[in-house]
Amino acid sequence: MTRQETAPPAPPAALEDVKGWFPKIDQMLFTWFLERQERLGETGDLVELGSYLGKSAILMGRHRRDGERFTVCDLFDSEAPDDSNQAEMNGSYATLTRTAFESNYRAFHDRLPEIIQAPTSVILDHVEPETCRFVHVDASHLYEHVAGDIQAAHVMLPAGGIIVCDDYRSEHTPGVSAAVWEAVAVDGLRPICVTTQKLYGTWGDVGTVQDELLEWLAAQDNVWHEVQQVAGRRLLRVKGRWAPSSEVQRLKERLAKSQDKLARTEDRLARARDELASVRNSVSFKVGRSVTALPRAVRRRNPGS
Ligand SMILES: C[S@@+](CC[C@H](N)C(=O)[O-])C[C@H]1O[C@@H](n2cnc3c(N)ncnc32)[C@H](O)[C@@H]1O
Structure with a gap:
């Protein structure tokens, strides 16, 4: 190695070492939802729209079982499809590369997921309708893109599948909020629970999954929750109790x-x-x-x- 070359960063040893936006409470809930599907014998593929350096993808990949596909879709170091999206990319993900995602992912898994390096608008060219059990929507924050991503998730998931929408309430992402609540009001998406950062929902039966989640939450010492009624429907609020x-x-x-x-x-x-x-x-x-x-x-x- 010459003097000018810098050594590649050491591979991450734990999920905490991977840069990204995936709070511990959401790691616990992803695990709970995915393990519940496994317990119930529900099969199906996993999809992530927006993976960045792999923090949430690495956890999702732990739950891919034999015969199931895990697909991630991200622009990584490609051009965005429009100027506003490119501005987001330049502002928040300027140093992101596909290579960095792949090396992080390989630090935890032998096999990479199927990677679509493209705008999320192409996802339905790669994933068949109603073949998925879990879709994480975490790519662009612009209303037009997120609305399309949620509609695609609706197509990819059968009725009981789970969708998780990131940044549904952040101050800097009003476009995501608009797209998520529009899907609830207009497209029949039923919220199961919310955390500070993510909304978990389904187009299927919401009552049973909420009952089971409440049972699990009651047994957790370090997780706070409450039940609210929103427009006549039950919605669970969940928060970690540990110090930030x-x-x-x-x-x-x-x-x-x-x-x-x-x-x-x-x-x-x-x-x-x-x-x-x-x-x-x-x-x-x-x-x-x-x-x-x-x-x-x-x-x-x-x-x-
Ligand atoms: C918030 S980050 C994802 C965070 C990641 N899930 C984690 O847990 O750390 C958003 C990602 O979406 C990607 N992205 C933004 N706009 C996109 C688009 N139109 N199509 C595909 N990917 C996009 C960015 O490259 C970035 O990696």
């Missing part, structure tokens, strides 16, 4: 400072004890000497001296 990593970092720093202060105080205390011991020694030495120095007659009169 910035809070954990702040507490670690405070602990380190307190430990440092404690160590310095203990050191001062030890030195003060040493000084006290040496003062005591010298006082008893002097007293001893002065007592010995008294005339014998005085010592006889004061036998205790």
Whole structure:
């Protein structure tokens, strides 16, 4: 390797090492939904629209079973289909490459998913209707694109399949919110639950899956939830209870400072004890000497001296 060349980054050892936008609570819910389908013997393919460096794809890939396909669709380092989408790409994903996605994915799986490096608008050229059990919509944030992605998910999923829509409520993604709630109001999408970042829904039976999810949530110590009625329908809100990593970092720093202060105080205390011991020694030495120095007659009169 020449001096100018930089070493490739070390492969990630854990999902936490992969850069991306996939909170722990959503990792838990993805796992719960995918394992539930496996428990119920529901088969079908998995699709992710928008994979970035692979954080959510790596987790989804753990649930691909024999005979199932896992397809990811992302522009990676290709041109976007329009200027607004290109502006998003330049703003948020300027350094993204397909190679980086692939090497992250390979750090966890022997086999890559099927990769479509293209705009998500082509997904139905690659995935047959009603062949999927789980679709994650997490690509462009522009209304036109997201509305198309949700319609494609509706085509790819049979009635009981699960769709997860990212950024359905973020301040910087009103186009996603519009597309998601439009699908609910107009296209029959039924929300199951929401987290801070994602909405989980289905075009099938929502009551049974919500009942089972509530049962699981009740047994989780580190997950908070509540049930709300929205336009006459039940909707679960789910949140992690653990401290955010910035809070954990702040507490670690405070602990380190307190430990440092404690160590310095203990050191001062030890030195003060040493000084006290040496003062005591010298006082008893002097007293001893002065007592010995008294005339014998005085010592006889004061036998205790
Ligand atoms: C928010 S990131 C995905 C995050 C990822 N799921 C994770 O968990 O870290 C959005 C991704 O969508 C891709 N993207 C944006 N517009 C797209 C489009 N029109 N078609 C395909 N991919 C697109 C970007 O390249 C980027 O990788």
